[in-house]
Amino acid sequence: MRPRTARLAGLPDNVTVYEVGPRDGLQNEPAVIPLETKLQLIARLVGAGLKVVEVTSLVRPDVVPQLADAEELLTRLPPMPAVRYPVLVPNHRGLERALANGVREIAVFTSATESFAQRNLNSSRARSLKVAGEVAHRARQHGLPVRGYVSMCFGDPWEGDVEPTAVVSVATELLAMGCGEVSIGDTTGVATPGAVRALITRLLDAGAEPSTLAVHFHDTYGQALANTVEALRCGLSTVDASAGGLGGCPFAKSSSGNLATEDLVFLLDGLGVNTGVDLAALARTSLWLAGRLGRPSPSRAVQALAMGLERER
Amino acid sequence: MRPRTARLAGLPDNVTVYEVGPRDGLQNEPAVIPLETKLQLIARLVGAGLKVVEVTSLVRPDVVPQLADAEELLTRLPPMPAVRYPVLVPNHRGLERALANGVREIAVFTSATESFAQRNLNSSRARSLKVAGEVAHRARQHGLPVRGYVSMCFGDPWEGDVEPTAVVSVATELLAMGCGEVSIGDTTGVATPGAVRALITRLLDAGAEPSTLAVHFHDTYGQALANTVEALRCGLSTVDASAGGLGGCPFAKSSSGNLATEDLVFLLDGLGVNTGVDLAALARTSLWLAGRLGRPSPSRAVQALAMGLERER
Numbered sequence: 053m054r055p056r057t058a059r060l061a062g063l064p065d066n067v068t069v070y071e072v073g074p075r076d077g078l079q080n081e082p083a084v085i086p087l088e089t090k091l092q093l094i095a096r097l098v099g100a101g102l103k104v105v106e107v108t109s110l111v112r113p114d115v116v117p118q119l120a121d122a123e124e125l126l127t128r129l130p131p132m133p134a135v136r137y138p139v140l141v142p143n144h145r146g147l148e149r150a151l152a153n154g155v156r157e158i159a160v161f162t163s164a165t166e167s168f169a170q171r172n173l174n175s176s177r178a179r180s181l182k183v184a185g186e187v188a189h190r191a192r193q194h195g196l197p198v199r200g201y202v203s204m205c206f207g208d209p210w211e212g213d214v215e216p217t218a219v220v221s222v223a224t225e226l227l228a229m230g231c232g233e234v235s236i237g238d239t240t241g242v243a244t245p246g247a248v249r250a251l252i253t254r255l256l257d258a259g260a261e262p263s264t265l266a267v268h269f270h271d272t273y274g275q276a277l278a279n280t281v282e283a284l285r286c287g288l289s290t291v292d293a294s295a296g297g298l299g300g301c302p303f304a305k306s307s308s309g310n311l312a313t314e315d316l317v318f319l320l321d322g323l324g325v326n327t328g329v330d331l332a333a334l335a336r337t338s339l340w341l342a343g344r345l346g347r348p349s350p351s352r353a354v355q356a357l358a359m360g361l362e363r364e365r
Numbered sequence: 366m367r368p369r370t371a372r373l374a375g376l377p378d379n380v381t382v383y384e385v386g387p388r389d390g391l392q393n394e395p396a397v398i399p400l401e402t403k404l405q406l407i408a409r410l411v412g413a414g415l416k417v418v419e420v421t422s423l424v425r426p427d428v429v430p431q432l433a434d435a436e437e438l439l440t441r442l443p444p445m446p447a448v449r450y451p452v453l454v455p456n457h458r459g460l461e462r463a464l465a466n467g468v469r470e471i472a473v474f475t476s477a478t479e480s481f482a483q484r485n486l487n488s489s490r491a492r493s494l495k496v497a498g499e500v501a502h503r504a505r506q507h508g509l510p511v512r513g514y515v516s517m518c519f520g521d522p523w524e525g526d527v528e529p530t531a532v533v534s535v536a537t538e539l540l541a542m543g544c545g546e547v548s549i550g551d552t553t554g555v556a557t558p559g560a561v562r563a564l565i566t567r568l569l570d571a572g573a574e575p576s577t578l579a580v581h582f583h584d585t586y587g588q589a590l591a592n593t594v595e596a597l598r599c600g601l602s603t604v605d606a607s608a609g610g611l612g613g614c615p616f617a618k619s620s621s622g623n624l625a626t627e628d629l630v631f632l633l634d635g636l637g638v639n640t641g642v643d644l645a646a647l648a649r650t651s652l653w654l655a656g657r658l659g660r661p662s663p664s665r666a667v668q669a670l671a672m673g674l675e676r677e678r
Contacts, residue, residue, distance in 0.1 A: 053522065053525075053553055054520075054555065055586065056526060057559070057560065058518050058559070058562070059559050059564060060559040062594075133376055206369040207367075207369050213370075214367060214369075227480055242366050242367065243368075243369050243635075244370070244371070244632055244636055245373055245594055245635075245636065246637065247368075249373060249633065273368065273666040273669050273670075274625070274632075274665035274666055275631065277590065278591040278632060281558055281591050281594065281595075282373075312587070315587035316585070318557070319558075319587075319588060320558055320590065322556075322559065322560065323557055323559050324559065352584055352586055356554065356585045356586050358587075
């Protein structure tokens with residue numbers, strides 16, 4: 053079925069869906085996905101109308117074997133002038149690999165908390181931010197647009213609640229260091245709409261333009277879509293999502309998946325907000341990939357649409 | 366982990382969670398649940414702080430064998446003066462059974478669409494509304510509070526989009542016929558927040574007080590919680606939900622479950638809205654029931670909290 057459509061005052065007319073499935077999703081899969089499957093996934097996502105697809109990360113292949121094929125993937129991407137293929141770059145070595153492989157847009161990342169930086173980024177928060185800034189600066193010198201990810205913007209498994217001040221400080225530094233956009237990540241999925249508004253208000257008060265901010269919600273506790281509506285109400289118009297909720301495994305140890313792109317597009321279709329994405333084509337892609345991964349998509353919309361798509365055959 | 370807490374302007378201080386799991390959830394289970402399990406479920410829900418638990422439906426036992434134990438269940442409910450145990454009553458015969466078994470609060474139901482009335486209620490829409498009104502009137506004469514459910518308020522599998530006019534007409538008639546509260550049901554889960562605001566605005570414009578309206582969202586396409594926030598923003602303060610998302614089976618033919626009470630309470634805890642519900646105790650209850658049903662809860666919050674509760678043992 054289609055969503056029940058009605059506009060809501062104060063929302064943008066258009067939203068950019070920043071698709072992270074091939075990178076953030078597949079990076080967290082237990083199995084290594086064959087390169088041909090990844091290429092087919094990216095082609096199908098683009099075919100479904102996605103205009104920004106983060107395709108891989110130039111991390112060390114021995115640390116993240118799921119993305120060890122990054123260079124070959126980059127050389128074989130379908131050339132689509134109207135589509136952006138950002139690549140995650142963790143450090144100077146990653147940037148060199150990106151430049152050597154014709155990458156035209158990168159993303160750097162850091163953490164709002166010291167604990168996450170120490171434990172997951174093997175760095176202090178200050179050092180992680182410094183490296184991200186240096187990489188961003190060099191990328192800008194090569195004419196590449198840069199996005200900055202900030203993890204743990206609402207809660208941290210070790211530190212608990214994260215104060216907006218910490219996020220504002222990191223985000224504004226990233227913007228000052230050349231990032232054209234900063235993605236505010238709720239890595240643990242604990243955000244609720246009031247906290248979203250409080251943080252975004254602080255970021256805007258600190259001088260960030262709404263067009264330079266994106267949100268990256270995890271649906272760990274089912275709050276991602278409600279949080280997204282609040283972010284849009286605050287004037288933002290770029291939302292990260294992962295096709296089929298890729299990266300979050302239902303009933304497995306880690307269910308902390310990204311917001312599913314289908315749930316997001318169902319919402320935006322219902323709100324009359326344009327995304328350019330064809331929901332049925334996207335759901336078919338996620339169903340196809342779920343078959344390859346050998347487990348169902350955790351996306352509610354994919355599950356429900358699957359029944360309708362089944363009947364259409 | 367706990368939700369990140371911050372108030373949001375315009376929301377109520379308190380929300381009444383109307384728990385429908387034992388009735389709406391178990392009614393849709395393929396297996397018949399033993400009476401002792403149902404009684405334990407209700408006791409645990411009340412123990413977790415729920416103040417309104419719809420416990421069963423007085424339908425024909427041969428039509429809904431899952432609820433054939435309704436009378437025995439009613440006589441064995443834990444007597445809790447501060448807890449409401451409404452019972453669904455489809456017709457005059459159901460009301461007689463309710464009165465004979467000491468029921469103190471009932472709910473009647475009807476449909477906003479002709480197709481659903483014909484196909485699922487075996488009646489015309491007009492006749493279904495007439496019966497609901499007569500039952501409500503008789504119940505009021507016996508001093509019983511009555512709630513009215515309206516199904517298919519946003520979309521209908523046969524008719525597509527449902528016009529607000531149809532819902533407003535049925536809901537205002539139910540209120541006029543003695544219902545103290547009307548629950549607006551998104552039976553197919555196609556509502557999005559703009560449509561929620563549009564419909565509630567129409568209902569309020571037609572004279573309904575916010576305190577006489579409740580919302581009943583299905584999470585079929587993952588929209589239930591975002592829709593709930595919008596309903597609260599419109600001034601409503603009663604929300605239907607089902608512990609563990611009971612009644613919706615993940616990856617099964619029908620995934621159209623109710624909004625999970627845990628996802629709702631996580632949201633409201635985060636928004637600083639009081640419900641009186643202890644989220645951890647509720648999630649433990651849903652995990653216990655999931656074990657009895659032999660399948661995991663579809664609630665995101667239950668799945669995520671399960672990991673934390675596991676560590677606590």
